[in-house]
Structure formats: C-alpha cells, structure tokens
Amino acid sequence: MENAIEIKNLTKKFGDFVAVNNISFNVKKGEIFGFLGPNGSGKTTVIRLLIGLLDATSGSGNVLGYDIIKDNAEIRKHTGYMSQKFSLYEDITVEENLDFYAGIYGVPKDKINQRKKEILEMADLVGKEKLITGSLSGGWKQRLALGCAIIHDPDMLFLDEPTGGVDPIARRQFWDIIYNLSQKGVTIFVTTHYMDEAEHCNTIGFFYYGNVLLMDTPNNMKKHVGSIDKVKPSLEDAFVFLVDQKNNEVES
Numbered sequence: 416m417e418n419a420i421e422i423k424n425l426t427k428k429f430g431d432f433v434a435v436n437n438i439s440f441n442v443k444k445g446e447i448f449g450f451l452g453p454n455g456s457g458k459t460t461v462i463r464l465l466i467g468l469l470d471a472t473s474g475s476g477n478v479l480g481y482d483i484i485k486d487n488a489e490i491r492k493h494t495g496y497m498s499q500k501f502s503l504y505e506d507i508t509v510e511e512n513l514d515f516y517a518g519i520y521g522v523p524k525d526k527i528n529q530r531k532k533e534i535l536e537m538a539d540l541v542g543k544e545k546l547i548t549g550s551l552s553g554g555w556k557q558r559l560a561l562g563c564a565i566i567h568d569p570d571m572l573f574l575d576e577p578t579g580g581v582d583p584i585a586r587r588q589f590w591d592i593i594y595n596l597s598q599k600g601v602t603i604f605v606t607t608h609y610m611d612e613a614e615h616c617n618t619i620g621f622f623y624y625g626n627v628l629l630m631d632t633p634n635n636m637k638k639h640v641g642s643i644d645k646v647k648p649s650l651e652d653a654f655v656f657l658v659d660q661k662n663n664e665v666e667s
Contacts (some may be wrong), residue, residue, distance in 0.1 A: 419444040419571055419602040420465065422476030422483075427460055427469060434460045436625035437474070442618070447603040449594065449616030451654065457625045458606040459499070462573050465604075466490055483646065492521070494571045495564035499579060501556055503563065505549030509540055512548055512563055520567035534562035537592060554585025561592065565601075574605040578612065590615055607648055610650045621654055628657040 420442035427435040434457045442448045450458050463469040465478050467487020476483045481490045503512055513534060517527045535541045538558035543551070548559065557577065565572060574593075578586045588614070597603055605616070614633050615618045621628040621636070629636065633650055640653040648656070 417444050418442060420448075420476070420478050422465070422605070423474060425464060425474035425476055425519070427457075427464055428472045428474045433493075433625050435464065435471075435657055438625075438627045439474075440620060440627060440630055441477075442604060444602050444603065445597065445600050446617040447597050447605065447615065449610065449613045449619040450604065450606045450622050451610070451613045451619050452606075452624075452649075453608055455621050456623075458622055459575050461622070462575055462604070462606065464492060466573060468495055476517075488517070493569055493570040494573060495567070496573045496632075497560050497564040497575065497577055499576045501560035503548050503556060503560055505547070508545050509520075509535075509548055509549060509559055510544040512559060517566050522567050530566050530568065533600060537595075540564045552585075553581040554588065557581050557585060557589055558592065561589070569601070571602040571604065574603065574654070576606055576608070578607070578609065586612075592652035603640040610654070613650055619650075621657055623661060624657055626661065628661055 418441045423439045424437050425435055425439070426433070427439050435535045450461065452458055460469065464471050465476065465483055467483060467490055471484065478490045479493050481493070483490065503517065510531065513531050514527070517530065522530055535544065536560065540555065540559060540562070543555070548556065551559065561577070578589055581589070593603055593605070607613060616633065618630065619633055619636065620630040629639065631639065636650060639647050640648045640656045
C-alpha cells in the first residue's frame with residue numbers, strides 16, 4: 416500500500432531542547448494512524464512539522480508526495496488540520512464559521528453550498544446554522560471544528576487531541592464520523608493520550624518526549640509486551656513497559 420506520510424531522521428530543536436529526536440516512520444494511505452503519548456511529549460510539534468507550520472532542524476519527509484520543506488503550501492491544500500483548541504470563531508454563527516474556512520481553503524464558490532450542506536448533515540448541525548458558535552456544547556463545537564477542517568474535502572486529516580474536554584457520548588459520536596471518513600479513503604493522523612481511542616486505530620506509534628518507542632498495530636503492541644512478561648497486557652501496560660525500558664536505557 417502506498418504511503419501517505421514518509422519521514423526520515425526528523426529532528427526539531429528549540430535552542431538546546433530537543434522536541435523531536437531523529438524519528439523515522441511511514442503512514443499508509445487510508446489508515447487511521449494514532450500517535451499516542453503524554454501531554455507535552457512533542458506530538459503537536461510533529462504535526463506542525465508535517466504541515467509546514469514549523470521548519471525541521473534536520474531530516475526529511477513528505478506528505479501525500481509533497482516535500483514538507485519545499486511544498487508546504489501544497490500540503491495544506493490537500494490536508495485538513497483540527498487543532499486542540501478547535502480554532503473556531505465563537506462570536507459568529509455556525510454557518511459563518513463554515514463560510515470563513517471555505518474561503519481560507521479556497522473551496523470553489525459553486526461548491527460551497529453543497530459542502531456546507533454535507534458538513535451540517537455529517538456533524539448533526541442541521542437547524543443550528545444561525546446559532547452563535549460560542550453557545551454550542553463542547554460536542555457540537557468539536558464536530559463543527561471537524562467540519563471546518565474538511566470543508567475542502569482533503570485527502571488527509573490531522574487531528575490534534577480532538578476529543579479533549581468532551582463527554583464520552585460526544586467522543587463516541589466523533590469517532591463514528593472518523594470511521595466514516597476513513598472508509599471513504601481519507602487518511603487520518605490523530606494524536607491522543609486516551610488508550611481506549613488508540614484501540615480504534617489501524618496503527619499506533621508510542622511517542623515519549625521526542626522519541627518513537629514502538630510502532631505497530633494495537634494487538635501487536637500488546638503481544639510484544641505479553642511475550643516478554645508472559646501476561647495479557649493492555650495498551651496502557653505496553654506503554655508503561657516501553658517507557659520504563661526507555662528510561663532505563665537513558666539512566667544506563
């Protein structure tokens with residue numbers, strides 16, 4: 416299967432601080448790829464490197480065949496990005512937010528109304544077009560932010576901690592939408608620190624303070640640790656085991 420992302424020896428330093436430490440991995444087209452790690456581990460920095468919002472200190476990579484250094488404008492045309500803070504304008508209406516992002520992403524005028532209709536149906540926001548965005552619940556804001564990120568019908572979607580601060584029902588509804596997008600061929604790159612969400616991904620990468628600890632399917636992650644400890648571990652057990660292993664390497 417063709418890769419949507421290919422990065423090699425990617426490093427990002429802020430002064431003496433190494434935020435991303437010489438990482439290499441691929442993401443297959445059409446899969447849901449989960450980047451799993453604690454807050455502050457550098458997951459957001461990786462996304463910003465991939466979509467050209469930050470320049471790498473060293474290393475190389477491409478997204479959808481476009482170079483992350485030379486072609487970041489093209490990358491942004493073909494990808495959607497939903498940040499942790501939802502990036503919505505809270506003092507305007509739902510429809511006005513969709514219109515704004517349609518303009519930002521350059522959606523052709525003759526397609527805007529159709530895309531808005533599709534987004535409103537997908538996000539279960541039909542009838543709420545004229546509501547002020549700030550009056551919406553967390554779950555509705557979340558789905559609206561997702562709609563704004565995909566209004567230009569991108570081939571790939573970057574989701575940065577997309578379910579933070581919403582209730583379990585809203586989280587489940589959100590993941591139903593993600594599954595539907597993936598089934599339509601959209602590649603999903605999602606960062607999270609929720610272990611149950613990682614179970615929904617085709618492939619996950621354990622990321623720990625700038626370092627990739629392991630990349631594999633959720634089941635293989637658990638089998639890897641189970642074969643060592645001869646237990647039936649959870650993903651959380653696997654992550655803790657690999658973090659301990661990494662810390663022991665550093666100390667030695």
